[in-house]
Amino acid sequence: xxxxxxxxxxxxxxxxxxxxxxxxxxxxxxxxxxxxxxxxxxxxxxxxxxxxxxxxxxxxxxxxxxxxxxxxxxxxxxxxxxxxxxxxxxxxxxxxxxxxxxxxxxxxxxxxxxxxxxxxxxxxxxxxxxxxxxxxxxxxxxxxxxxxxxxxxxxxxxxxxxxxxxxxxxxxxxxxxxxxxxxxxxxxxxxxxxxxxxxxxxxxxxxxxxxxxxxxxxxxxxxxxxxxxxxxxxxxxxxxxxxxxxxxxxxxxx
Numbered sequence: 028x029x030x031x032x033x034x035x036x037x038x039x040x041x042x043x044x045x046x047x048x049x050x051x052x053x054x055x056x057x058x059x060x061x062x063x064x065x066x067x068x069x070x071x072x073x074x075x076x077x078x079x080x081x082x083x084x085x086x087x088x089x090x091x092x093x094x095x096x097x098x099x100x101x102x103x104x105x106x107x108x109x110x111x112x113x114x115x116x117x118x119x120x121x122x123x124x125x126x127x128x129x130x131x132x133x134x135x136x137x138x139x140x141x142x143x144x145x146x147x148x149x150x151x152x153x154x155x156x157x158x159x160x161x162x163x164x165x166x167x168x169x170x171x172x173x174x175x176x177x178x179x180x181x182x183x184x185x186x187x188x189x190x191x192x193x194x195x196x197x198x199x200x201x202x203x204x205x206x207x208x209x210x211x212x213x214x215x216x217x218x219x220x221x222x223x224x225x226x227x228x229x230x231x232x233x234x235x236x237x238x239x240x241x242x243x244x245x246x247x248x249x250x251x252x253x254x255x256x257x258x259x260x261x262x263x264x265x266x267x268x269x270x271x272x273x274x275x276x277x278x279x280x281x
Contacts, residue, residue: 063129066149066164069142069273070131072122074258077219078240078249079125082256085226086238090213094227097208100241101227111263120262120269128257135265153272160272169276205232213238224248 067074096102111117118135129144142151149164160171212229225245228238237252250259 062149062165066129066144069151072124072131074124078258079256082251085215092214093211094214096206096210099227100245101239118265120265122260123257125257133269138270140270167276168279
């Protein structure tokens with residue numbers, strides 16, 4: 028499940044991907060696995076096939092244990108997320124990845140980085156108030172251009188940050204998910220390679236079934252909804268190095 032908070036950001040990613048594809052004439056001539064791996068290397072995203080298998084496995088099992096939404100790691104995650112977005116200087120890094128798609132969005136101090144892979148095409152966009160750099164992963168080419176008013180950078184920042192700052196958890200849970208504090212969900216606790224994991228699944232009246240896989244620290248590592256399972260991570264502390272332009276890309280003119 029991709030929450031409402033990320034939808035406008037992901038829309039910006041899709042728009043940027045289309046922009047890069049048209050400007051660079053991105054090709055998918057390189058082997059799919061190579062482009063996927065090279066695109067992933069531009070992010071901190073981690074793909075673990077076991078996480079996907081566990082989501083599917085425990086999604087099909089009957090649970091002996093249940094958890095109310097009010098006591099769940101799922102609600103705690105949403106609460107921590109809201110607290111981070113409401114901080115004085117919000118920053119975040121979200122990664123969504125499976126074998127066929129990669130989306131990574133990072134924001135910190137007026138810098139935005141978006142990376143996406145789909146259908147054999149990998150692109151990355153780095154933006155700050157002064158310039159925008161567009162990368163074609165398969166071609167190892169890049170374009171750098173000044174951030175003019177026409178590119179709408181300020182509008183994008185205002186829309187993205189404004190979306191986060193005005194987000195209301197209670198509205199989201201009731202209007203988008205259709206769950207209350209009393210909603211009961213499935214709970215599994217299991218161990219793998221001496222590490223503890225928790226699987227939580229709820230069924231909302233609006234969203235249908237959605238589930239999260241958490242590590243022992245209560246951080247989500249994967250999620251599932253609408254028969255789609257992905258590895259997922261989000262952090263509210265972003266290293267400056269996330270915005271470093273990678274080496275090995277050839278500058279080209281528009």
